[in-house]
Amino acid sequence: MPSRVPQERSRRRPTRSGVLLSEDLIVETALRLIGEHGPEALSVRRLGAALGCDPSALYRYFHDTDDLVLAIADRLIGDAMDGFEPGGDWVASLRETALRVRAGYLAHPRAAALAAHRVTRRKNEIRAVETGIGLLMSAGFETATAVRLYLAFIDTVLSHAATDAAFAALPRQQREADQRAWRDVYQDLDPEEFPALTAARGALPGMADSAFEDAVDLLLEALAARAPASRRKRTDTARRPVRPADRPESADPADG
Amino acid sequence: MPSRVPQERSRRRPTRSGVLLSEDLIVETALRLIGEHGPEALSVRRLGAALGCDPSALYRYFHDTDDLVLAIADRLIGDAMDGFEPGGDWVASLRETALRVRAGYLAHPRAAALAAHRVTRRKNEIRAVETGIGLLMSAGFETATAVRLYLAFIDTVLSHAATDAAFAALPRQQREADQRAWRDVYQDLDPEEFPALTAARGALPGMADSAFEDAVDLLLEALAARAPASRRKRTDTARRPVRPADRPESADPADG
DNA sequence: CTCTTGCGTCAATGCTGTTGACATAAGGGG
DNA sequence: CCCCTTATGTCAACAGCATTGACGCAAGAG
Numbered sequence: 001m002p003s004r005v006p007q008e009r010s011r012r013r014p015t016r017s018g019v020l021l022s023e024d025l026i027v028e029t030a031l032r033l034i035g036e037h038g039p040e041a042l043s044v045r046r047l048g049a050a051l052g053c054d055p056s057a058l059y060r061y062f063h064d065t066d067d068l069v070l071a072i073a074d075r076l077i078g079d080a081m082d083g084f085e086p087g088g089d090w091v092a093s094l095r096e097t098a099l100r101v102r103a104g105y106l107a108h109p110r111a112a113a114l115a116a117h118r119v120t121r122r123k124n125e126i127r128a129v130e131t132g133i134g135l136l137m138s139a140g141f142e143t144a145t146a147v148r149l150y151l152a153f154i155d156t157v158l159s160h161a162a163t164d165a166a167f168a169a170l171p172r173q174q175r176e177a178d179q180r181a182w183r184d185v186y187q188d189l190d191p192e193e194f195p196a197l198t199a200a201r202g203a204l205p206g207m208a209d210s211a212f213e214d215a216v217d218l219l220l221e222a223l224a225a226r227a228p229a230s231r232r233k234r235t236d237t238a239r240r241p242v243r244p245a246d247r248p249e250s251a252d253p254a255d256g
Numbered sequence: 257m258p259s260r261v262p263q264e265r266s267r268r269r270p271t272r273s274g275v276l277l278s279e280d281l282i283v284e285t286a287l288r289l290i291g292e293h294g295p296e297a298l299s300v301r302r303l304g305a306a307l308g309c310d311p312s313a314l315y316r317y318f319h320d321t322d323d324l325v326l327a328i329a330d331r332l333i334g335d336a337m338d339g340f341e342p343g344g345d346w347v348a349s350l351r352e353t354a355l356r357v358r359a360g361y362l363a364h365p366r367a368a369a370l371a372a373h374r375v376t377r378r379k380n381e382i383r384a385v386e387t388g389i390g391l392l393m394s395a396g397f398e399t400a401t402a403v404r405l406y407l408a409f410i411d412t413v414l415s416h417a418a419t420d421a422a423f424a425a426l427p428r429q430q431r432e433a434d435q436r437a438w439r440d441v442y443q444d445l446d447p448e449e450f451p452a453l454t455a456a457r458g459a460l461p462g463m464a465d466s467a468f469e470d471a472v473d474l475l476l477e478a479l480a481a482r483a484p485a486s487r488r489k490r491t492d493t494a495r496r497p498v499r500p501a502d503r504p505e506s507a508d509p510a511d512g
Numbered sequence: 513c514t515c516t517t518g519c520g521t522c523a524a525t526g527c528t529g530t531t532g533a534c535a536t537a538a539g540g541g542g
Numbered sequence: 543c544c545c546c547t548t549a550t551g552t553c554a555a556c557a558g559c560a561t562t563g564a565c566g567c568a569a570g571a572g
Contacts, residue, residue, distance in 0.1 A: 011538045011549050021551085044529060054552050056531075065529065066430055117422040121437035126450070129442075129463075134452035146452075147459040152470035159415035166373035186382070194382070196390035196402075203403040207385075214408035218478035219471070225481065226474075267518045267569050277520085300560060310521050312562075321560070 005063050017052035023061050026051065027071050034072075034111045038169075042114070070122065073115030078124035080104025081131075090135040091220050097132065098157045098216045105161040109169040116162035129154075140228035149223060156219055160212045167210075179208040273308035279317050282307065283327050287364060295366035295425045328367040333380045336360025346391040347476050353388065354413040354472045361417040365424035372418030385410075396484035405479060412475055416468045423466075435464040 014020050029050050034042050044065060048055035062068040080100045086093040105112035119125070132154060136146035167175065182204050191198040270276050285307050289297050300321060304311035318324040336356050342349040361368035388410060392402035423431065438460045447454040 006549080009549080010540095013537065013550055015551065043527085045527085055529090056553080057551050059530075060550055117419050119434040119437050121434075121441040126442065126445070126453070130450045130453045133456050137452055137455070143456045144459040144462070147456050147462055148467075148470060149474075151463050151465070152467040152474060155416060155419060155467040156412060156471045159419040160411060163373055163411060163415040163418070186385075189382070194386045196393055197382075197386045199393070200389055200399040200403050203400040206400070206403055207407050209407075211404070211408040211411040214404060215412050215475070218405075218408060218482075219474050221481065222474035222478040225477065262518080265518080269519055269568065271520065299558085301558080311560085312522085313520050315561075316519060 005059075005061060005067075015051070015053040015057065019052045021051065021053060021057060021061065023071065026058060026061055026068070027075050030068065030072055031075070031108060031111055034114070035108060039110045039114045069114060070118055070120045072111055073118050074120040074122035074124045076104055076108060076111060076115055077101075077120065077128055079107070081124065081128055084131075086131050086135055090139045091224055093135050094132070094153060094223075095216060095220060097128070098153075098212075101157050102161040102164060102212055105165040106168055109165040112162060112165035113169055116158055116165065136223075139223075141226075149226075153219060153223065156215060160210075160215055164210050164212055179205075182207045271307070271309040271313065275308045277307065277309060277313060277317065279327065282314060282317055282324070283331060286324065286328055287331075287367075290364055290366055294428065295369075296427055298366060325367055328364065332360050332364055332367060335363075337380055337384060340387075342387050342391055346395045347480055349391050350388065350409060350479075351472060351476060353384070354409075354468075357413050358417045358420060358468055361421040362424055365421040368421035369418065369425040372414065372421060392479075395479075397482075405482075409475060409479065412471060416466075416471055420466050420468055438463045 012020055012022075019025075026047070030042055030047055033047060033050055044055045044058055047058060051057075058068070062071065080103065081097070084096065084100060105116065129150070132150045133143075133146050136150050136153075137143060139146075141149060167178070186197060186204050186207075187201060189197055197204070265278075268276055268278075275281075282303070286298055286303055289303060289306050300311045300314055304314060307313075314324070318327065336359065337353075340352070340356060361372065385406070388406045389399075389402050392406050392409075393399060395402075397405060423434070426434070442453060442460050442463075443457060445453055453460070
């Protein structure tokens with residue numbers, strides 16, 4: 001079977017039930033399906049039924065289900081970062097990125113659980129990586145360092161967001177049981193064996209909260225401390241955080 | 257069908273091929289299967305074949321496959337932290353905790369990926385929390401702060417480890433495609449639209465690596481900077497908590 | 513020795529992703 | 543305007559998945 005996934009479609013044909021398929025429509029329907037009935041509700045057959053087409057029609061739009069999952073993941077990124085413009089303060093911009101990603105994941109917790117750990121290699125992700133690395137380069141980090149630190153940053157953000165989303169996707173009963181555990185199970189321990197827990201008894205219910213913001217703030221503190229350039233707000237460059245030509249220091253051999 | 261999973265078995269019968277089934281044997285065989293033939297090799301049918309019994313016999317021991325996965329994960333936790341003793345250097349101890357957790361997860365990625373976002377309130381976890389909070393309190397943090405910061409630390413460790421495990425648990429094809437993406441797709445971009453990515457072109461394949469150690473180190477740096485007690489180096493421990501900003505790769509020889 | 517019943521086995525159900533063959537209509541070329 | 547190419551929706555089939563009800567053997571109690 002030759003290339004079932006063409007890029008442009010001129011000869012669009014309505015399905016038996018009258019629907020005009022499109023990549024966007026499929027992704028949106030998949031998101032709705034997952035949101036309503038959980039990630040395990042996403043199957044080619046069910047998606048076909050929800051769209052009103054034969055399941056195999058989807059293979060005209062996506063190479064396989066993984067391809068579809070990546071499209072969903074990229075859509076989440078796009079929605080989360082929609083309208084974001086990096087400002088002059090790179091720390092503040094990274095912080096907003098983190099908060100946006102988390103909010104976007106929490107808006108579709110069950111889809112996020114499916115998509116969180118993938119590299120989508122699609123346009124929305126590429127744009128986000130461009131912005132993030134650009135921010136770190138504007139902070140004065142040398143390119144290779146900027147790449148490594150961006151990876152540490154975005155992986156922390158993504159994996160924390162995934163954790164929060166996975167928790168939010170739990171059925172209410174189980175979620176509340178998890179929270180209660182910190183009150184109940186951990187409150188009645190032998191002080192001899194568990195001195196620290198006993199001393200911290202009153203603060204333990206806080207373990208049920210999300211550590212997302214604390215973790216991000218700690219990470220940004222460390223990044224700011226390592227940054228060559230001052231973290232001071234820049235007055236001039238509002239839109240483009242960095243251009244290859246006028247980066248503060250370093251001659252870059254990679255630039256032809 | 258009444259309770260297919262009794263706790264004690266007195267009437268054990270050998271399988272057609274002569275094997276005496278047990279919960280432990282099943283868990284061990286499952287781990288061996290995953291280790292030898294990759295994460296996707298774990299299915300009820302294959303496990304039955306590897307054990308020399310009918311697949312359905314497993315349902316006498318585990319309620320369903322998820323139950324089996326949890327049993328596997330429970331063993332992982334115990335194995336990972338087995339023999340750990342916190343030392344005098346709280347930063348080094350937290351660092352070792354992080355590395356142990358990650359190693360334990362990576363040893364059996366599929367089980368880890370499935371169980372990572374769940375909190376087992378079992379003995380091993382309780383001991384780990386006790387140790388961790390105790391370490392932060394020994395650093396001079398006030399108890400409530402110690403609890404919050406420990407949460408930020410352990411959540412970062414767990415969610416990063418989950419990310420790494422999820423990646424390792426991907427089918428080989430998808431895993432390699434994800435890695436290739438940083439080489440291929442990200443190499444051929446419009447320099448006008450993506451200046452930072454273009455400048456960082458040569459360093460992008462590094463995005464396929466794990467950010468685990470970088471993230472943990474950044475977090476520990478921030479914790480050390482916030483610690484009330486002096487973070488001056490202790491004479492007895494060799495491991496330095498803070499690493500230089502631009503180390504090439506983690507080639508850390510064994511401790512002692 | 514007999515009887516109960518735990519437990520391994522068999523067969524069947526209804527999912528899943530995927531694909532090769534087929535039918536049909538869209539839309540460009542003459 | 544009509545024909546022809548071919549993109550695209552449909553159908554049927556395959557292999558593999560988890561799960562379960564019925565069945566029967568044999569282990570161990572009495």
